[in-house]
Amino acid sequence: MDDLTPFLVLSAILFSIGCVGVLVRRNAIVVFMCVELMLNASNLAFVVFAKQHGNLDGQVAAFFVMVVAAAEVVVGLAIIMTIFRSRRSASVDDASLLKL
Amino acid sequence: MEFTAPEIDWLLVSPLLAVFAAALVGILVEAFTPRALRRPVQAGIAGTGLLAALVLTVVVALELPSQGGGAAHGEVTVTGAVVVDGPAVFLWGLLALVAVGGLALFTERRVDAGLPVFAGQASVPPGADLGSGPGIGTGGAGETPGDGGAPASYDRWEHTEVYPLLTFAVAGMMLFAAAGDLLTMFVALEILSLPLYLLCGLGRRRRLLSQEAAMKYFLLGAFSSGFFVYGAALLYGYSGTLSLAGIAAAVGAGGGPTVLLLAGVALVMVALLFKVGAVPFHAWTPDVYQGAPTPVTAFMAAATKIAAFGAVLRFLYVAVGDARWDWAPLVWVVAILTMLGGVVLAVGQSDIKRLLAYSSIAHTGFLLTGVLGLQGADELGVDQVSSLQAVLFYLATYGVATVGIFAVTTLVRDAGGEASGVDRWSGLGRTSPLVAGAFAVFLLSLAGIPLTSGFVAKWSVFASAAGAGAWPVVAVAITSSIVAVYFYVRHIVTMFFADPPADPPAVVVPSPATSVTIGVALLATVALGVVPGPLLELAGDAGSFLR
Numbered sequence: 001m002d003d004l005t006p007f008l009v010l011s012a013i014l015f016s017i018g019c020v021g022v023l024v025r026r027n028a029i030v031v032f033m034c035v036e037l038m039l040n041a042s043n044l045a046f047v048v049f050a051k052q053h054g055n056l057d058g059q060v061a062a063f064f065v066m067v068v069a070a071a072e073v074v075v076g077l078a079i080i081m082t083i084f085r086s087r088r089s090a091s092v093d094d095a096s097l098l099k100l
Numbered sequence: 101m102e103f104t105a106p107e108i109d110w111l112l113v114s115p116l117l118a119v120f121a122a123a124l125v126g127i128l129v130e131a132f133t134p135r136a137l138r139r140p141v142q143a144g145i146a147g148t149g150l151l152a153a154l155v156l157t158v159v160v161a162l163e164l165p166s167q168g169g170g171a172a173h174g175e176v177t178v179t180g181a182v183v184v185d186g187p188a189v190f191l192w193g194l195l196a197l198v199a200v201g202g203l204a205l206f207t208e209r210r211v212d213a214g215l216p217v218f219a220g221q222a223s224v225p226p227g228a229d230l231g232s233g234p235g236i237g238t239g240g241a242g243e244t245p246g247d248g249g250a251p252a253s254y255d256r257w258e259h260t261e262v263y264p265l266l267t268f269a270v271a272g273m274m275l276f277a278a279a280g281d282l283l284t285m286f287v288a289l290e291i292l293s294l295p296l297y298l299l300c301g302l303g304r305r306r307r308l309l310s311q312e313a314a315m316k317y318f319l320l321g322a323f324s325s326g327f328f329v330y331g332a333a334l335l336y337g338y339s340g341t342l343s344l345a346g347i348a349a350a351v352g353a354g355g356g357p358t359v360l361l362l363a364g365v366a367l368v369m370v371a372l373l374f375k376v377g378a379v380p381f382h383a384w385t386p387d388v389y390q391g392a393p394t395p396v397t398a399f400m401a402a403a404t405k406i407a408a409f410g411a412v413l414r415f416l417y418v419a420v421g422d423a424r425w426d427w428a429p430l431v432w433v434v435a436i437l438t439m440l441g442g443v444v445l446a447v448g449q450s451d452i453k454r455l456l457a458y459s460s461i462a463h464t465g466f467l468l469t470g471v472l473g474l475q476g477a478d479e480l481g482v483d484q485v486s487s488l489q490a491v492l493f494y495l496a497t498y499g500v501a502t503v504g505i506f507a508v509t510t511l512v513r514d515a516g517g518e519a520s521g522v523d524r525w526s527g528l529g530r531t532s533p534l535v536a537g538a539f540a541v542f543l544l545s546l547a548g549i550p551l552t553s554g555f556v557a558k559w560s561v562f563a564s565a566a567g568a569g570a571w572p573v574v575a576v577a578i579t580s581s582i583v584a585v586y587f588y589v590r591h592i593v594t595m596f597f598a599d600p601p602a603d604p605p606a607v608v609v610p611s612p613a614t615s616v617t618i619g620v621a622l623l624a625t626v627a628l629g630v631v632p633g634p635l636l637e638l639a640g641d642a643g644s645f646l647r
Contacts, residue, residue, distance in 0.1 A: 038326030045333035
């Protein structure tokens, strides 16, 4: 079998980029895109492991994750949209009414 | 490739199906029913579905076959995706009960002069549906009534989709607690989370706070589910299967790359600990509890914790139970941080919903202490409370008291909505002894004072953790319980012995649904404190998880 390590490393890098992006970016839409990047990094890992183990579970899982990610987009964009309508801003720093 | 249709034991999964069916019917009905009829019809459908689930859960519980020499009973069905065993059925019953209470609070409209709890439409701008015209509620005694500007009809509009959303969330929670593989667990996690994100953002009063809570909950929740999926992928890489039993077999056999196992467990636990609100993944809890409409907070605080602890227990005990010495130190640290963080931050709170949020974080810590009590059946002494039994009992008492206490919170109101400032509640014991008394009983139960259910629950989780040798954690737990008593009792003292403010908040008489919910929760809290035996036995009879 081919060496699959590079793909796993790529998926780990993508996951890390997404993770750091969520933590440092200000715009809710960009934060959300970074979350999607994390999910897609997981999909890559799932598919690589499916090839390594020679069964289909991982590929099926990747499909499920895609469907769930789509549902998450619907809900997420709706929420960001309503907050943008009332505040004219999608920055996560502006949403700071709730604090200690 | 050959395809074999999965074998499904329809009776065993019928409680799940009842709730899912109610949610789907609710969506259809929403499209075809005239606006005036929607609320009673939707509430009826949701109520029927939940009660049917409750009845079916009892039927299933009586039907469960015994397995593995009687230690566990139940059956794995839907090709391993759903495990209907004793603990799952116990949690199903509990979730259905709590959800009925939550539903009762959702239907409330008497406390706010006929206005529903939820926004007229998700797209209605803040304040436009409050009858008195635009006024942007930003907190405290927020809303200043303006004059006109909004169509009067918004007042009577109601976002009746909240009922199907509630039922979907309950269905996801029930699936979450019974998931037999990581993929089902992930899908269930999303089914329960997505409706909750939306429900948080639909408050009619203090709309901006509500929307902000929804956004925070959503972004952090999506972030944590990203961790879950990556962790699941790593565990799949380790074991070659997603099923919890398969992972357990791979862990037992050893041999795979340990780094994948450890990283996978850590990432999955990050997501699960986020859902239960454990430090250091607790940042969302106070904001969401405070910002969400209180009926949603009541339902979410109780039910999410029940479902998520079901998943935590199942994942840790079934999938990686053999790697206990790898994850136990992590849970030790998180439990200690959670208890200390929860109580220390709760001390300085001036908002009741925030105070309760930090108190719920502390309770997460106590529950995690119970999780640490995991012992093999052979190590368990005679008459010793097993950790699963203790945690299930704790979840029951915590869930009931939480729904009750948030329900009481909705009754004390200022012009702009709920009077949630702690100082606004001072002297309430003199003006409305009934409401203040009920609130005090729930607080005492959360504090774990004897003769309330909280005491027995705390005692049982501490005993089980101590039995398993987690002495340092139990010591911290007892210390933080004592600190917690301080801020609970301080609030009771303020209610009964301080002078009322110059413009005391109004205490409203709620609809029968809310009154019954509070009454039942109050009764259960006291009854479980005086005679905890039957429920403890029931939790014990649930047996262990089916592997």
